[in-house]
Amino acid sequence: MLEIQNITVKYNNSDKPAVENFSLNIKRGEICCLVGESGSGKTSVIRAVQGNLPGHGTVTQGDILFEGQSLLNYTVNEWRKIRGTEISMIFQDSGAMMNPVRTIGSQFVEYIRAHGTYTKREAWEKGVQMLKCVRLPDGEHIMNSYPFQLSGGMKQRVGIAFAMFFRPKLLLADEPTSALDVTTQAQIVRQMMKLREDYGTGIIMITHNLALAAYMSDRILIMKDGNVTDSGDREHILHNSQVDYTKKLLSAVPSAGGCYYV
Ligand SMILES: Nc1ncnc2c1ncn2[C@@H]1O[C@H](COP(=O)(O)OP(=O)(O)O)[C@@H](O)[C@H]1O
Ligand SMILES: [Mg+2]
Structure with a gap:
C-alpha cells in the first residue's frame, strides 16, 4: 500500500539531512513503529509521507508511493481528496x-x-x-x-x-499517547489496534517508548541521527538484536517485553 523508497529529507538546504536513505513498506493492516530519541528524524518521515514538511523541508531523494502513485507529485487538490479519508493523522495533542x-x-x-x-x-x-x-x-x-x-x-x-x-487505509500517528498516563495510554493503543483489525488500516506510529512499540507493532524501526540503526519484528528487537543502541534503549525501559501494556 505504502512504499517509502530510500528517501532523504533536508531542511533549508542544510548539508546534513534530517533523514537519510529511509525505506519502509507498509501493507494494509500492518503496524510499524518508529522509535528513537528526540531529533532522530521520526516526525520528518511522517510529515514527508503526509506531504506536509514544515518550513523549507524537502524530500531531496527517493520516492513515496501510495497504492503505486507517487505522493510527491500529488497536487493540492489530490491531497485534499485523500487527506483525512484515505490517509489520516493523529497528533500528540488532539486538543x-x-x-x-x-x-x-x-x-x-x-x-x-x-x-x-x-x-x-x-x-x-x-x-x-x-x-x-x-x-x-x-x-x-x-x-x-x-x-x-x-x-x-x-x-x-x-x-x-x-x-x-472514513476508515483510512493509512494512519500516521505522531506520539499519540505520550502526553497521557500509562493506563490511558494502554487503552488508546488497544483502541488503535482494534480499529486496524476492524478496518484493515495500516499504521505508522512514532513513539519513544520501546515497550509500547514492541507491544503493538508488527515491525519496529529504530532511528538515530536521521538513519535507521535497527529494524525487525518484536522478537528480533527485544531478544535478538546485536545493535548496541537498541540494547541501550531496551535497558532504559524497565517494562520491555510489553507486559506493562497487556
Ligand atoms: N522545521 C524545521 N526546520 C529545520 N530543521 C528541522 C525542522 N524540523 C525538524 N528539523 C530538524 O530535523 C531533524 C529531525 O527532526 P524531527 O524529524 O522532528 O525528529 P524527531 O521527530 O525524531 O524528534 C532535527 O535535527 C531537527 O532539528
Ligand atoms: Mg517528533
Missing part, C-alpha cells in the same frame, strides 16, 4: 487541533460533511456512533462538550474518532 470555542459535535459534523455526503443529522448520529467505537459511550454528551471540558485522554479518543471515521 490543540480543535477549535476551543466550538463544541466537539459542531466540529465533528463539519469534518464529516466536508468529506462525505451526509445531512447534519446523519453526520451527528454517525459521529456519536464513532465515539462509541473509541469507547466514549456517552457520545451525545461528548458532542455537546467544548474541548476544555474533556480530559486529555478523552480528547485523544475524539482525535482517533475523527482520524478513523
